[in-house]
Amino acid sequence: MKKKRLLLTGLMGSALALSGCAGFQTSNNDESTVNEDGKVVIDFWTFWGSEIRRPVIEQIIADFNESQDEIEVKHTYLPFGDIWTKELASIAAGDPPDVVINDINTTALRGQEKQAMNLSEFLEEDDISERFYPELWNATLHEGDSYGIPFNTDTRVLFYNKDAFEDAGLDPEKPPATWAELEEYAAKLDVKNGDDYERIGFYPRWGIDFDVWMLNAGGQNYFDENNNVQIDTASNLETLEWLKTWQTKYGDDVINAFKAQIDSQQGNPFFNGSLAMYAITPTFYTQIRDYAEELNFGVAPLPERESGSGNTSWGGGFVAEIPEGAANPEASYEFIKYLTDVDAQEYWAVQNFDNVANIEAAENAAASDEFTEDGSMVYQMAVDNMEHTLLTPVPVIAPDFTSYINPNVEEFFLGSMTAEEALAKSQADVENLVDNNSQ
Template sequence: MFRKKLMPLFFVLLLILSGCAGFKTGDSKSADSGDKVVIDFWSFWGSEIRRPVIDKIVADFNESQDKIEVKHTFVPWGDIWTKELAAIAAKNPPDVVINDINATALRGQKNQAMNLSRFLEKDDISDRFYEELWNATLYEGDSYGIPFNTDTRILFYNKTAFKEAGLDPEKPPATWEELWEYAEKLDVKNGDTYDRIGFYPLWGVNSDVWMLNSDGKNFFDEDGVPIIDTEANRETLEWVMDWHEKYGANTINSYKSQIDSQQGNPFFNGKLAMYVNTPTFYTQIRDYAPDLDFGVAMLPEREPGSGNTSWGGGFVAEIPQGSKHPEEAWEFIKHLTDVEAQEYWAVKNFDNVANIKAAENAAKNSEMPDKDKVVYQMAIDNMENTLLTPVPVHAPDFMNLVNPELDSILLGKKSIEQGLKDAQQSLEKLIEKSK
């Protein structure tokens, strides 16, 4: 009887002593894992390429410390932001979410994203990022999101086609006039059809990008006053319409259907000599036309000295209003937007990142082939010319009013003058209504 009672007591004492002496099974952090703060991170990166990259960044953070555990939740592109708003309303939002940079100020104004000023007072990381990106996160001087990635628009051109047309393959068009002249030489017409088109400005981008390119101005001035009905915009749309008349609706629509198919993009097989798109378009060239001899350049200037203005967007990491763990969320966001994680994302995804140092490192990274480096460096260089178009808080969803007017102009339903006038009046009414 005595021995049966003594043995359990002996083992209890042994377990207590071994615990006090620091003897633990497995990793030393495992005993503390229950004390970690778990934060929920939402993104729409669920593809077979991007999902492993973001999961590795999350895993690196989780392994770097023993206080916070990040759980990555994939929410599809079409659902993530409506679900986030519903979660905020239900007072159960994620702790970090990836969101559109151009509407960051609007979400700050609507109290959907958390004001990050209290974190930035302690950890001012604003100098990590391109100024244009950082400014897009501000509402009344405070940031409501930290830039993660971005993009820009550049010109891709077929060097083989240039040689066939007698053009210097190392000298892309520098102005709108040269762009037209080059296209004339690059066009190959067979009767009423084209075997090759030199260029068409509305493939890859819309007319608003060329309006921005023409004079470097957005649809609003510094005071938030709409400035869409301008002489520069009228002349830009006249220039766009000249291209439309040059090729005709049938040819344009036929090519557009091929472009929309991605894999059958006519730029891949030489039927389109010049094309504007984001630098990440290169990954499609790499996949579908690996032997294509191409070059990249900044968007041509409207005229010498007017500037190679391009347009960009991107995404930010936000802490939704109502997050239960904002301090821990902030620690993860710092990791997500620091040099190491950003460079890893850039190299593995061939994506433009917001962190300047990481972008510069990526362009020199040994994992990037030489062709990749050329395109990526052009993307970096073009950031100096790239403007974002943040949604004004007093004119939300303004493009839903502008785009139908631009479409009416391009379809011949309205004159350029009438369409821009109507767009201007619509924006003025929207602003007046918002007051």
């Protein structure tokens, strides 16, 4: 056995040499990267290349470079579709960037696979975990250690058209608080003309999907803290059945036609009042600002399944992390600290109208006088909604679990499976996946 393994290693070694592709950590990165001024150069990879985001992150980098004389941060923009596969290749080649922005919900997985560096030694010296929303911080942990520092986040809220509310005889200051109210309001807001709808009150699967509603109904993720699968639950069943009633009510033709308009962005039916309520991220406000300035709208938390069940919402976000094998982790960490501190975060929040991970910065931004009245209202709601917001970090044991749930639920909505069947099959498939992976 041992001999066989040796032979295999030898063969692989020659294969590696042949391919010129280093599969393992090689330590060719020991020499520090220092520029002519004697500063340590930090290569910072992001996917923020748009006209809006790029100047903001580059201003933050310039401010950091200005603020001290030991580190020089260099920004490298890579398209969203390439950045993480490139990062992976560079880690494998032993020459990774120094700081990378990556998805928060998969941070633990990258920690386990030794792609992201364990940050606990820095945190022991200088604990900055208190800066962030606890839900975000916890998503960065794998076996108790953090592998990335939260940068930004998002949540899901309910936008509603106040004029439409008044038109339908509803109080524009009283958005729906429960699922029952949501249905009742939607029915009042519907304006039907023959078979067509001139205005749709609400449809729960535009902007967000069944997974958020399941989270909202049950207040819990598909996995509990011991990795027990909890998909086939009474609450999830009720959620699916409830969503199906909406589908039946409007019919697939109407739903598809409106969906196409929503996907076209500028033509979103919420802008011209033909959709009265819409659940989406708070950053949707920037589209209202750009495409429908005159719209009289309000914003509210997602309604509760029933009074007292909680306005649970869903969020994601991004972390700044140090790839395993980075040349100057101390300098990298120094920059990450700056990036996630109040000043940089507040600047990012205000300029981009984006939810940030730093609590103080988020609260400052909500009070910022750079926002219009509507802007402040939405941002304040986004900040307040963080207390209801759950993240869904992927369990390292089954990172691709959604592939075993979504197809079944899709079959349910298409009518080829009952809700019971879809949930039971998902539960069994995911349990099976967990079993196979833990062998």
